[in-house]
Amino acid sequence: MAIEVTDSSPAEGAEHILTPEALEFIEELHRRFRSIRDERLAARSVRRQEAATTGRLDFLPETADIRSGQWTVAEAPAALQDRRVEMTGPASPAKMAINALNSGAKVWLADLEDACTPTWHNVVDSQVNLYRAARGNLSFTSPEGKEYALRTDAPLAVVVMRPRGWHLPEKHVLIDGEPAVGALVDFGLHFFANARQLLDNGQGPYYYLPKMESHLEARLWNDVFTFSEEYVGVPQGTVRATVLIETIPAAFEMEEILYELRDHASGLNAGRWDYLFSMIKVFRDAGKAYLLPDRADVSMTAPFMRAYTELLVKTCHRRGAFAMGGMAAFIPNRREPEITASALEKVKADKTREAGDGFDGSWVAHPDLVPVCREVFDGVLGDKPSQVDRQREDVAVTATDLLDVSTAEGSITEAGLRSNLYVAVNYVAVWLSGNGAVAIRNLMEDAATAEISRSQVWQQVRNNVVLEDTGETVTEELVSRILAEETERLRGEVSEEMFTGYFEPASRIIGEISLSPDYTDFLTLPAYELID
Numbered sequence: 303m304a305i306e307v308t309d310s311s312p313a314e315g316a317e318h319i320l321t322p323e324a325l326e327f328i329e330e331l332h333r334r335f336r337s338i339r340d341e342r343l344a345a346r347s348v349r350r351q352e353a354a355t356t357g358r359l360d361f362l363p364e365t366a367d368i369r370s371g372q373w374t375v376a377e378a379p380a381a382l383q384d385r386r387v388e389m390t391g392p393a394s395p396a397k398m399a400i401n402a403l404n405s406g407a408k409v410w411l412a413d414l415e416d417a418c419t420p421t422w423h424n425v426v427d428s429q430v431n432l433y434r435a436a437r438g439n440l441s442f443t444s445p446e447g448k449e450y451a452l453r454t455d456a457p458l459a460v461v462v463m464r465p466r467g468w469h470l471p472e473k474h475v476l477i478d479g480e481p482a483v484g485a486l487v488d489f490g491l492h493f494f495a496n497a498r499q500l501l502d503n504g505q506g507p508y509y510y511l512p513k514m515e516s517h518l519e520a521r522l523w524n525d526v527f528t529f530s531e532e533y534v535g536v537p538q539g540t541v542r543a544t545v546l547i548e549t550i551p552a553a554f555e556m557e558e559i560l561y562e563l564r565d566h567a568s569g570l571n572a573g574r575w576d577y578l579f580s581m582i583k584v585f586r587d588a589g590k591a592y593l594l595p596d597r598a599d600v601s602m603t604a605p606f607m608r609a610y611t612e613l614l615v616k617t618c619h620r621r622g623a624f625a626m627g628g629m630a631a632f633i634p635n636r637r638e639p640e641i642t643a644s645a646l647e648k649v650k651a652d653k654t655r656e657a658g659d660g661f662d663g664s665w666v667a668h669p670d671l672v673p674v675c676r677e678v679f680d681g682v683l684g685d686k687p688s689q690v691d692r693q694r695e696d697v698a699v700t701a702t703d704l705l706d707v708s709t710a711e712g713s714i715t716e717a718g719l720r721s722n723l724y725v726a727v728n729y730v731a732v733w734l735s736g737n738g739a740v741a742i743r744n745l746m747e748d749a750a751t752a753e754i755s756r757s758q759v760w761q762q763v764r765n766n767v768v769l770e771d772t773g774e775t776v777t778e779e780l781v782s783r784i785l786a787e788e789t790e791r792l793r794g795e796v797s798e799e800m801f802t803g804y805f806e807p808a809s810r811i812i813g814e815i816s817l818s819p820d821y822t823d824f825l826t827l828p829a830y831e832l833i834d
Contacts (some may be wrong), residue, residue, distance in 0.1 A: 305329040305709055306476040312422045313394075315430035319491055325475075327533065328490045332477045335526055339468055339483055342519045343582035349515065349551055354587040360701045361554050365517070369557045373566040374622035376539055381460050381505040382568055384687035385409050385624055385663035386679035387672050389459055392418045392738055393428035400450045403458045405669040406676070410459035414488045415466050416576075416749040417739035421833050422474040424736060429491050432461060436496045436503065461507055462544065465489045467513030468522075469824060482797050489526065497536050508542045510571065517553040517558030525568050527636040541566045544626060548573025548750070549580035553610055556617040569624030569662070572611050574602065575631075575750035581707065582757040586821050590765050592707050597722065597754055599712025602628075602655065606710060609703035616662040617696040627656035627664030631745040634670045641744055646674055653678040662688040667739070667746040672806060681822060714762065715771040717786070723781070723812065724788040729755075730808035730825065731792070734832055735800070749826055756825055759816040778817050785813050807832055 304719035305325050310316065324527050353359050361369070389407035391398050393414060400409040414420070416429050434440040435452070442450040452458060465488030466472075471481035472488075489509065497507045511523055527541040545552075545559055551561060560567050578600060585592035594600055602611065611627075630652040634642035649666070653675045656664050666675050683689065725742055729752040732740040739748050760816040761767075762776040774780060789809040793801050811829055822828065 304478050305332075305434075305482075306479075308474045308476070309422055312425075313427035313430055315434070316426050318433050319429045324491055324494045325531075327494045328475065328487060329477055331486045331490050331530070332482060333618040335486065335522060335531060336477075336483055336658065338522050338525075339486075342469070342516070342522055343469060345518065346515050346551075350584050353551075353584050357585070357588045357591065358701065358705060359551060359554050359584070362558070362736055365555070368561045372800055373561065373564065375560055375564045377622070378568055378624065379506055379542060379628050382462075382542060382624075383506060383669045385569075385626065386683060386687075387675045388462075388626065388630065388663055388665050389669065389672060390417065390665050390667055392424070393431050393463070394418065394424045395427065396431050396440060397433075397444070397450050398436060399428075400432040400440060400442060400452060401669055403440070404453045405459060405817065406456065406672045409462050410660065411510055411665065412461050412463045413738075415464045416464045419465065419733050419736050419738040419833060420470070420472070420484065420830065421736050423834075424738075425472070425474075425488070429488075429495065432463060432492060432688075433495050435461065436499045460508065461500075462508040462510050462679050463488075463492050464510035464512055465492075467771060468519060469513065470830070473830075476558060486526070490530070491662070493530050493541070494534065497530075497534050497540065501536060501540065501744065506540050506542060508568070509544070510546045511543050512573070513548065513576070514545060514559065515549045517555045517562050520545065520559040520562040520753070524566055539565050542568040542802055543811075544571055546571045546573040547575070547610075547614055547764075548576035550577065550584050550704070551580075551686070553577070553613070554701070556614060557621065560617070560621050560623055563632045564621075567621075567623055569626055570614055570618050571626040571665075572614050572628040572661075573750070574628040575748075575754055577607075577610065579750060579753040579757050582754070582761050583823065584821065585707075585763065586757075586764070593714070593761060593765060593767065594707065595712025595714055596718030597751075597758060598718065600710060602652070604710040606704060606706045609699045609706070611656075611661075612659060612694065612697045613699040613704070616697040616699075618662075619660065619690050622690060624662040624690065625660065627653070627661040629665045629667055629746070630669070630671070631747075631751070633668045633746045634743060635740055636670070642670075645670070648828065649674050650678060657682040660689050660692045660694050662690065713770045714767050716769045716774065717771060719759065719762065719769065719776065719781070720784055720788055722758050723785050723816075724791065726752050726755040726759075726812045726816075726825075727785070727789055727805065727808045728792060730811055730829055731796075731800070733826075733829060734804045734808060736833070753825060756812055756816050757821075759812075760818075760821060763817065781816060782813065785809060785816075
């Protein structure tokens with residue numbers, strides 16, 4: 303076998319996951335699909351260059367027949383008929399997985415992507431926890447003796463696992479001496495270990511697919527699913543996938559993405575933070591027309607964000623798929639009642655907007671928010687499992703609507719610049735330490751929010767933005783000074799060991815990619831080189 307694993311025991315229980323048969327399957331996936339993955343990634347840069355030249359994107363003329371055709375996706379399996387509340391979070395450590403499964407949510411997005419630092423331990427430990435959860439024997443005892451176990455008094459959340467995006471490698475699995483594709487490792491290990499067991503449980507292998515930019519990338523995933531079902535010997539259509547529409551190119555291909563996955567599709571999700579990050583990335587050379595205000599000012603009611611979400615709902619329901627709302631970043635703090643009350647009100651307002659727009663469910667990042675989201679969607683859905691019958695024929699979205707960034711209200715301020723640098727450094731430092739999701743200033747931050755934070759800094763430097771609160775121009779010198787000040791602020795908030803081990807390297811990464819003349823497509827790629 304030409305596949306090599308650098309460490310076969312990175313986590314307790316790895317022997318259930320890294321079996322010879324599973325690794326043979328991983329190798330076969332790479333033999334068949336890696337070169338196509340490489341072609342799809344190369345095509346992204348071609349599309350971006352076109353956007354840079356024209357300052358626009360548009361719906362594809364060559365797929366007009368798909369958009370005008372009469373077709374629907376496969377009917378949702380029973381386990382995915384009701385998705386009104388979805389809990390998100392990492393699948394490692396076991397305590398986090400158990401809390402998510404016990405949360406009362408209908409679905410748990412078990413995240414091996416933006417909320418998971420892909421250390422080899424975390425990757426395999428996540429797989430072990432999902433393996434044990436599928437067999438009902440996941441438990442954990444803390445060092446203090448507190449026991450965590452799967453509840454038996456109510457249904458557990460249905461697992462929908464999110465593998466890494468197509469761009470990320472897995473350096474601990476080598477095929478012909480080259481790092482494996484992280485997405486194929488994550489999907490392959492989970493599918494091989496659990497597909498039959500999940501079917502026996504009355505569920506199935508369900509996935510969230512991140513970071514895609516075209517329907518051809520969706521076609522690749524569909525081919526992976528079809529091959530895998532045949533390889534393992536489960537019925538075609540067993541896999542069900544929900545696609546995150548979190549890039550601006552994908553927003554122009556929603557129908558085509560559903561069409562390519564139609565035998566395996568379950569729905570689309572509005573991944574709002576990555577969507578804003580993608581807007582900057584794709585149009586980074588298009589000048590001030592695509593300048594975003596401070597991140598805190600960009601709401602889901604901005605015209606271009608309304609166009610995106612309403613088109614998503616209309617597209618999904620027209621094709622018989624579920625439309626899933628995005629993350630409300632506000633999180634409660636049980637030690638601070640006023641902050642908690644504010645967070646609950648903000649989340650309720652966000653979910654009320656989504657339910658009113660026709661979404662079939664939405665995400666929360668904390669178990670305390672499950673009842674808030676459930677109450678809102680219960681009020682709209684009642685006994686119905688979804689709003690798929692609400693077609694939203696009143697919605698008509700054009701390419702111009704999707705790209706109407708300039709009408710978004712808000713300011714660009716030094717306070718926003720400082721916040722971006724603080725959050726980006728803080729998050730990357732915690733990511734380097736092995737934790738992919740962290741509460742910062744009562745907001746749940748993951749890789750997507752760090753990406754938009756550092757991208758805004760880069761965009762402001764490139765466009766010589768004048769800050770509205772100070773009148774200063776955003777220059778490399780100004781960013782360097784504020785970065786140093788915010789890094790020093792963080793020094794006072796953590797131990798010296800944490801600061802030197804993680805926060806100083808994080809500050810260097812953010813400084814380098816924010817001030818580089820060439821835009822770094824994903825900050826997790828240089829950061830990945832610094833973890834085990």
